[in-house]
Amino acid sequence: MEGGQRLRCFHVRTFPAPAAGFEVPGLREYPVYINNDGFGLAEKLADKLRGREVEAIVSRRIPASARNVVYLGMAGGQSQVAEATELNLEAFRTARNVAGTMEKEDGFFLTVQSTGGDFGLSGRAGHQVWSAGVAALAKTAAREWPRAFVKALDLDSSLSLETMAECICDELFSGGLEKEVGYLSDGTRIAVGLAESGPKGEQEKGYDPLAPYDTVLVSGGARGVTADSLLALAKKKPLRFILLGRSSLTQEEEGLSGEEDEKQLTRLLSERALRLGESPAPLEIRKKVRALLAAREIRRTITQLKQAGSEACYLAVDITQEEALQRAVLPLREKWGAIHGLVHGAGVLADKRIKDKKDEQFQRIFSTKVKGFQNLLRLTEGDDLKLIACFSSAAAREGNIGQCDYAMANEIMNKVARQQKKARGNALVKSFNWGPWEGGMVDAALKKHFASQGVALIPRSAGAEFFAEEACGANPREVEVVVGMARPGAASFMAGEAREFRLHLVLEPGKNRFLEDHRIQDHRVVPMVLVNEWFHRLAQSLYPGLPISHGEALRVLKGIRIHQLDNAPRTLLIKGKAVRAEKEQGIRVHLQLEDPKGAAYYAGQLVLGKQAASMKPADPPEHGGSMPWEMERERIYGDYLFHGPSFQVVRQLHSVHAAGGMGRLDWPSRKERDRDLDLATAPVLMDGGLQLARLWGYQYYRKPSLPMRIGRFRISAKQQKKGPVHCHLTVLQQNTHKFVADLAFFNREQACFALMEQVEIYFYNTGL
Ligand SMILES: NC(=O)c1ccc[n+]([C@@H]2O[C@H](COP(=O)([O-])OP(=O)(O)OC[C@H]3O[C@@H](n4cnc5c(N)ncnc54)[C@H](OP(=O)(O)O)[C@@H]3O)[C@@H](O)[C@H]2O)c1
Known part of the structure; x- marks a missing residue:
């Protein structure tokens, strides 16, 4: 490809x-x-x-x-x-x-x-x-x-x-x-x-539902990408296709057959009309050309299907008209017998924003899919369908500007398909939420639009082959599949636009216990690890199911001290923007925590896409040998560390040296756990690592210190929230103002499950 x-x-x-x-x-x-x-x-x-x-x-x-x-x-x-x-x-x-x-x-x-x-x-x-x-x-x-x-x-x-x-x-x-x-x-x-589904080889192959010469009823099947898909299917086995579309199979006027180009055809027909003394409106000529091209496309599809060994018959009928549909199909039913497969490929587009869309416009787009599907299902009520396939769109999954009617109708088809699967047991039911193809309703103007957005289009042959394989039983359990050339981007497959968001965080009196346990010089200060947690939670909620790869450059712009919490809730604002992360082939989310007046406290980024299979901390630098920590473990909380009970997780101090140290942390007991702290990024435990760094600062520089930046943060999605955790502190750089360290967290099986890298920790004397 x-x-x-x-x-x-x-x-x-x-x-x-x-x-x-x-x-x-x-x-x-x-x-x-x-x-x-x-x-x-x-x-x-x-x-x-x-x-x-x-x-x-x-x-x-x-x-x-x-x-x-x-x-x-x-x-x-x-x-x-x-x-x-x-x-x-x-x-x-x-x-x-x-x-x-x-x-x-x-x-x-x-x-x-x-x-x-x-x-x-x-x-x-x-x-x-x-x-x-x-x-x-x-x-x-x-x-x-x-x-x-x-x-x-x-x-x-x-x-x-x-x-x-x-x-x-x-x-x-x-x-x-x-x-x-x-x-x-x-x-x-x-x-x-x-x-995302696994590579092709890993997919389960189910039963191939259609037998040779089974009859398949296909709305919209004579043209566009549905026709391509049927042809790929026909190449796998001969079938009988009943193709439905509104266009009539008009006879072509003489002298036009060699001409394919729409503009040329328009010119030829205009000249011909002039010669005959007629003066049709340009719109009328354009309609005539379109009808001529549609009829040609239908004939071509029928010919190609027949050449591939199938039988094919075209019926000019509007599927939203139930009676007309029933009448049109009847003779073929009598000729070919029961219908075994139903493919609903009919669809039309007419984009307009919600604000500007009229009821009639909505109804036309919506009913082609929805009313059409209802009519097709009623028509085949008595048939034992072995295959139902819908041509739906990624717009249903992600929404799309100008396409509310189209997205809604496709979403209904997706979910009705699921219901059909449930009701029909053995039938193979599929709803293909296609990203944009290189053809069909994606005309030259749309192609240009997608190119400008950097959106790759599904090649016709690849899309058609995918349909044919799935219709022959590849991946039978999945009803609703979303198919495109890339992982949906910041906004979608179909557009690269950034997704921006804002939400409030309300800290309430008495509710957020962590604040009481995190007071520095008598000020309640929001811990950095909690901001890390909030950012993770928000990013995850943006893209459910998409793993967080890592956090980057989480930095304190201004410490958040909470003064008046006893009197009133304090509202903070988290705002952000999700953009495509080209290098990581995922999504990068930029986040900032502010007060409502716009003063920024924290900023950071998260990258979503893949989670690393394993975490390997960097090798510790050379040092002159380890020794015991000078402080007694029993006295660290109070003498060196300001943390209250819910943050007191440092259980043992193993050894220390000029370039790092080791200690044991424990997950807080269930009783001590604050709901706010019992979360995906293990904030209390991570804070324990930072506490170890603070102790190291005391031992070697005799000064208190606070972290101001975490260069990179990773945590495994699966952690057992119990048992001892060994934390290794590795100091990479140091001077009298600050030190830079890595913190690695190991579970009882000695596996590293979290890494805080390039943490910048600054010394302070008095005041914050
Ligand atoms: N192309 C893409 O990029 C893309 C992406 C996502 C989903 N899809 C879906 O794939 C399907 C095929 O799309 P396409 O790109 O091939 O579009 P297309 O070339 O415009 O074909 C649409 C087909 O639907 C038929 N149709 C429309 N209204 C009908 C009605 N009321 N009764 C009977 N037939 C009707 C059309 O025939 P007449 O005009 O003769 O009626 C035509 O055969 C659509 O359902 C579309 O939503 C396409």
Whole structure:
């Protein structure tokens, strides 16, 4: 494949996602509007918000000026497919109504649906699955409204209204940056993310569902990338294809057959009309040319399928028209018998931002996929389908500017496909969330756009071959596959734009115990390791399931002292930007912690992509031999270290020398563990390492010291939170102002599980 790039395939997964603990900005500043859902959740939620001193207004129609919106797009008694489908349009209208405000102002837009608590991934959402597009609306809105905070929530319908209201509140007061968050029936909070599939050889081969000369009904199959895909499939085995499309197979006028170029054809037809004394509008000529090219493409597909040994028949019909569809297919049914495979490839695009999209435009794009799918499923109700394949789009997974209708419709297909899989057991069901191809609806203008974004397109032959292999049973368990030429970037496969974000961190009186245990010269000071933890949590919530490779350049710009915490909560702001990390082939997240007036306290970066398989600390430098530490372990807390009980993890001081030292740390006991500190980056333990460095500073320079910069930080995702931990301090540089050290942490099996490298530690005399 050109440029050495290969087609990559990802699977949609849910990941357990404990709430990251951050508050949506603006929550306490502007009223929260909630649409009246008619079954009591809106009122319950409003009461809960009011109980936390947030103004909440339940309204039938949300005003255009609303900055904070909760859209309840779920329905208690929705039993009918049509009603559930209608919710998507309603959600779109609500979004459109506030889009002008959301584009300009900082606000939030939270959608709530009820498709099983896992966005329909389990295939158990019932008829509600037809409302699953609401999440894709949120994902598109998130990209069209970069100033706003947008999130999709899915609540399992078995949760009580009380719990549902609680979950929504939790998301607003202490959530994270995940775009899709679900609450399962047992209350577990999950997020949706992607996991890359293994190399081809590792994939499980399932049964090949279609037998030679089975009949496959294909919407949109005579043209574009679906036609390419069918041809690749036909090369593997002969089949009978019923191809559906709206274009009619008009006879071509004489004298045009050699001409392929659209512009040339337009010129030829215009000249011909002039010669005949006609004066058709340019639009009419263009339509004629397009129809001519479409008919040619259809004929070519049929010929190629036949040449490959299959039978193929084309029916000109609009699949959104149920009766016409039934009528059109009937004669072929009588001729060829039962239908064995269904491929839904029909789709149309007409991009417009949410703000500017009209209902009719939405309906046209949306119904081609959704109504079309409903009609095709009804048409084949009595058939024992062995294969169902949908041509969906990465826009469904990630949202895409201008494509809310398209993204929503594709997302519904994805989730209905999952439900079909559940219902049909043995059938092979696939929904291909394609990134952009080098063809089909990606015309010259779109190609140029993608090139400018640095987005590689799927070569037609590679995409088609991928489809054919999957349709023949490669990877049978995965229903929803996301396919493109790269790992989704900062924003997506389809655009390289940076993703920016802001969230509040509210430190509350009496709630954050770690502050009481971290006082320097009587000031409560936010520990550096905790900032490291917050940054990790936020970055992880941006991309659930994407491993954090390492942290870089975490630095104190100004220490955070917390004075008035006894009186009022203290709000801090974390803001950041995620961009593509070309070198690491992942994502780099830049983060900064500020006060609301913009004074910066901390800055740092995190790189997401791959986690290193093993961690090897650098060899320690030469030194003149080790000796015992001069301080007694029992007296370190109080005499040398200011840390209160929850941070007291240094258990033994082994040995020390001019270029480092060793000590034993213990995980804090369960009882001593503060919820804020019992987390992914083991902040208390990491602080223990920094405490060891402080002791080293006392021993060799007789001065207190504090870390101001951590050059690089890595921690293994899997650690046992118990047992002794041995910490090795290696001093790399030293003078009377500062020293630079590495800290390596080893578990009881002597494996290094965390590394803090190039930590810059500064001495101070008095004051901070
Ligand atoms: N190309 C890509 O980069 C890409 C990326 C992601 C997903 N996809 C998906 O892949 C599928 C094929 O896309 P493509 O790029 O090949 O587009 P395309 O060249 O525009 O083909 C679309 C096909 O759908 C048919 N169609 C549209 N509306 C229909 C209706 N109401 N009834 C019956 N047939 C209808 C069209 O035929 P008529 O015009 O004759 O009706 C045409 O055959 C689409 O579903 C698209 O969403 C494509």
